[in-house]
Amino acid sequence: MPRPAELLRFAAAERWVHRVTAVLMGVCLVTAAILYVGPLAQAIGYRAIVEWVHVIAGLSLPVPLIVGLLSKALRDDVSRLNRFTPSDWKWLRSKDFRATRSEVGKFNAGQKLNANFQLGAILVMMLTGSVMRFANHWPISWRTGATFVHDWAAYAILAVVVGHIYMALRDPHALAGMRTGHVPTSWAAREHALWAAENGVDEPAPARRVAR
Amino acid sequence: MAEQTVADSNDAAGRPVGRRIVLGMLGLGVLGVAFGDHLQSIESAFLRPLEERDPTGLSALIPAGDTFRFYSITGDEPERTSSDYQLTVDGLVDRPATLSLDDLNAMPQTTMIKDFQCVTGWRVPQVHWSGVALPDLLDHVGVQKGATALQFTSFDGAYTESLTLEQARRRDVLVATQMLGGAVSRAHGGPVRLYVAPMYGYKSCKWLGGIKVTSRVTPGFWEQNGYDVDAWVGKSNGRGDAPTS
Structure with missing residues (x-):
């Protein structure tokens, strides 16, 4: 059977969920910086409006994902991201990810960690952010605790988002996969061998032989 | 080899670690809301000497840091000099x-x-x-x-x-x-x-x-x-800070 030149990696629904979530997360990070970093706050001002935008963007963060769950493709990928196989632990422990490449499914362990971290982070930020914003409804000290968590978690999210973008920019095919939905079959066979096999691409890509 | 890897690839195999990560983070978040104020006072006490000797101002970026943060509700930083002030x-x-x-x-x-x-x-x-x-x-x-x-x-x-x-x-x-x-x-x-x-x-x-x-x-x-009109430190806005005066 001739190999198709490209495989469909992400359905339109998934790409839109990713896009809208990314924009909302970007708005949260930028407004957070304006609220938090003195010189930026000084240069921009409009604190009440910036705060309002930050809260609205933050509370909206899970909406695209929830709407997207109507899509079967997205539900399938959510369940793939949820499951860690023994190969994933091997991947995480390995120094050279190439060594475990042939055992990678649609998502590698790093991508699974990123996705789950972001979901957990969104929920934690919404929880602590709500305690901060609607402070009068909670007992004394909760707001301080929530601020403490919100502040430190923001730095963790910033680090992971920067890492995520850095990894994507290093791999044009991965980037195009999220932008257009399609990836070259040879790339899939190399980077996500088991997923390529699921799609009827059995033979290892030539590039992988070279790498070995 | 091929059979085993296909089973791996069908990510229904494996354990629901993703769910555990999400729930674990949420649990830590809840604990942080409940006990974060203690952690914050420990952190503040630890950072204070550092901030007092910090010429760069970078320590203001550390959460819980005890330095002024700039707040303004308008876009401009209003300007009046000492000579035209009224x-x-x-x-x-x-x-x-x-x-x-x-x-x-x-x-x-x-x-x-x-x-x-x-x-x-x-x-x-x-x-x-x-x-x-x-x-x-x-x-x-x-x-x-x-x-x-x-x-x-x-x-x-x-x-x-x-x-x-x-x-x-x-x-x-x-x-x-x-x-x-x-x-x-x-x-x-x-x-x-x-x-x-x-x-x-x-x-x-x-x-x-x-x-x-x-x-x-x-x-x-x-x-x-939404803030309290009588804004006594430690006795308003649901906060228990030590009094300032």
């Missing part, structure tokens, strides 16, 4: 006045060293303040019968604040012309700002432009947005 005092007073910075400097001066506590959690310890005690200013213009409150307006054109007359008669409420050992900087609300020592920072109106003596309290900007 403070208007009117309303229910015998002698309405428009005071220059020189006028304020010519009045009896009050100096105090007290903490500045923000309602969002940060606190700057041992800030040096000086200026005209508000009761001295009120005596200067003469408060009329029927007055019960003061309304403060900022020359940023938007911010407002309020105090009851009783609160305004406290000796630890200052029309501050000096702060942190020098003139009040533009970012800190200079050339003249209010400093209400016993209350949260939002009462200490920056870029003070006007004081009106009135017959009733008009809630200020943040108070119309």
Whole structure:
């Protein structure tokens, strides 16, 4: 059977969920910086409006994902991201990810960690952010605790988002996969061998032989 | 090999670690809300010596850090120099006045060293303040019968604040012309700002432009947005901070 030149990696629904979530997360990070970093706050001002935008963007963060769950493709990928196989632990422990490449499914362990971290982070930020914003409804000290968590978690999210973008920019095919939905079959066979096999691409890509 | 790998690839194999990560983070978040205030005070105590010796200002980026954060509700940082500054005092007073910075400097001066506590959690310890005690200013213009409150307006054109007359008669409420050992900087609300020592920072109106003596309290900007009007540190806004005055 001739190999198709490209495989469909992400359905339109998934790409839109990713896009809208990314924009909302970007708005949260930028407004957070304006609220938090003195010189930026000084240069921009409009604190009440910036705060309002930050809260609205933050509370909206899970909406695209929830709407997207109507899509079967997205539900399938959510369940793939949820499951860690023994190969994933091997991947995480390995120094050279190439060594475990042939055992990678649609998502590698790093991508699974990123996705789950972001979901957990969104929920934690919404929880602590709500305690901060609607402070009068909670007992004394909760707001301080929530601020403490919100502040430190923001730095963790910033680090992971920067890492995520850095990894994507290093791999044009991965980037195009999220932008257009399609990836070259040879790339899939190399980077996500088991997923390529699921799609009827059995033979290892030539590039992988070279790498070995 | 091929059979085994296909089974792996069908990610239905494996354990639901993703769910555990999400729930674990949520659990840590809840614990952090419940006990974070203890962690924060430990962290603040640890960071304070560092911040006092930090010439770069970068330590302000550390969460829970005890340094001033800049807040403004308008897009501009209002600018008045010491020469064109004017403070208007009117309303229910015998002698309405428009005071220059020189006028304020010519009045009896009050100096105090007290903490500045923000309602969002940060606190700057041992800030040096000086200026005209508000009761001295009120005596200067003469408060009329029927007055019960003061309304403060900022020359940023938007911010407002309020105090009851009783609160305004406290000796630890200052029309501050000096702060942190020098003139009040533009970012800190200079050339003249209010400093209400016993209350949260939002009462200490920056870029003070006007004081009106009135017959009733008009809630200020943040108070119309849910903050308490009587903003005693440790006894309002659901917070338990140590008193500042």
